[in-house]
Amino acid sequence: MVMIGKLLRFGRRQLHTIISRDIIKPANPTPSHLQTYNLSELDLLIGKLYLPMLLLYPNKDSCSLTAQDKTRVLKNSLSQSLTKYYPFAGRLPTLKTPYVDCNDKGVVFLEARSEAKLEEFQLGMAQDENLDNLFADNMVCNNSPHSTNLVGIQLNHFVGGGVGLAVSLSHLVGDGCTLGSFVNHWASVARYGSADHKEVLPLNPHFIHVPRTDSSEAPVMNQQNAGLSTPVTRKFFFPNSKLNDLKKLVTSATNDIPTRVEVLTSLLYKTTVAAATTNSGCFKPSYLMIPANIRRRLPELPRTAVGNFVSRMMVPTTHARETSLSMLVREIKKQKWQLEGVKSMQQATENYKLLMSKLGNDQDLKTLIKRSYTCSSLCGYPFNKVDFGWGKPMATAIALRSAGQNSFVLIDAANGDGIEAHVTLEIQDMEIFQNDKELLSFCQIN
Structure with missing residues (x-):
């Protein structure tokens, strides 16, 4: 784990501090016959951007887990989940390559601390100009056009307890339904402690293996600086x-x-x-x-x-x-x-x-x-x-x-x-x- 001292301005008053950075790899190596995951033509048409989902959890008295315990549970269960969602831990060989190299290089997992209280943050969440700071490595929509990572996680700790879990998924490998299935599978592994638990099995991901596209490069839609000005x-x-x-x-x-x-x-x-x-x-x-x-x-x-x-x-x-x-x-x-x-x-x-x-x-x-x-x-x-x-x-x-x-x-x-x-x-x-x-x-x- 790498300790970070980077301060990010969050809102108009609060500071957001990145306190740690880790790479979570699959608990088991991806088999050699699954090392290449071809993107479908529809995947490539949708283009390279990220789906950024934020989940806010209050600190409940009924939960005995400390902040450190929650982090440990999230990392362990993510590692197990990546064994089944193996392309998510891979990389795009280049920004234009139409397949994922399932090389198990892992998913970035950041921890951050905010000086805001969770309730205060929730009230102004939709209007906060720096909401993107809650997401790992700027993986928000079109913000990271040069990244070859497919998933980023950031766990944000708020003053007085409560966390905000930010999950970024590359649209190249999945849509909103894929994102929902992934986070719920990950959560079920965390709840039951094992990816092999009977309650987790119905959420197993199903990968469609498609042939390599005729094109050697994926089309890139450059929408940078083409959107709304304010x-x-x-x-x-x-x-x-x-x-x-x-x-x-x-x-x-x-x-x-x-x-x-x-x-x-x-x-x-x-x-x-x-x-x-x-x-x-x-x-x-x-x-x-x-x-x-x-x-x-x-x-x-x-x-x-x-x-x-x-x-x-x-x-x-x-x-x-x-x-x-x-x-x-x-x-x-x-x-x-x-x-x-x-x-x-x-x-x-x-x-x-x-x-x-x-x-x-x-x-x-x-x-x-x-x-x-x-x-x-x-x-x-x-x-x-x-x-x-x-x-x-x-x-x-x-x-x-x-x-x-x-x-x-x-x-x-x-x-x-x-x-x-x-x-x-x-x-x-x-x-x-x-x-x-x-x-x-x-x-x-x-």
């Missing part, structure tokens, strides 16, 4: 009672029963486009982009399949009238219905290519990003149930400010009563968005 993030809470009211409102206009996610996605998009229109002085055609998990549509594909099994739905709005809640919900449902025809990875890949080609023919990347709004739903994913042996998290978040893109990330509330929306927009648009009367009638601002 992005800010705010968290909005929508209780189930208000979401039910919103569903009734849409149902009365469409005679169709929408889901919570469909109506909330539509409301967020409608409000952001209205805010952007107010700032620019005129309506500009925009896109609503929705990543979709297609695992259940692919025959015999386990839920714990590792990799990117996603497609994208795109809802274009060329006129202001197309941003009404009823029209947006109807179009989202239409896009979902069209995805039902995807029955293979090849189809998913071709659909993704087709969508990207449509966008590529539009305008330059910077303009396109400012006119596109991506809504990623993690509702129904098990992030709020990740229990390492000291209880479930009090809060979860994905740090996407660094992506520099208009985005909404939807996560189930920790208590199950509603949805938290983490919204990232240009600061000028956010000023109007967060004061929208219709939006405020359905939510609480955190």
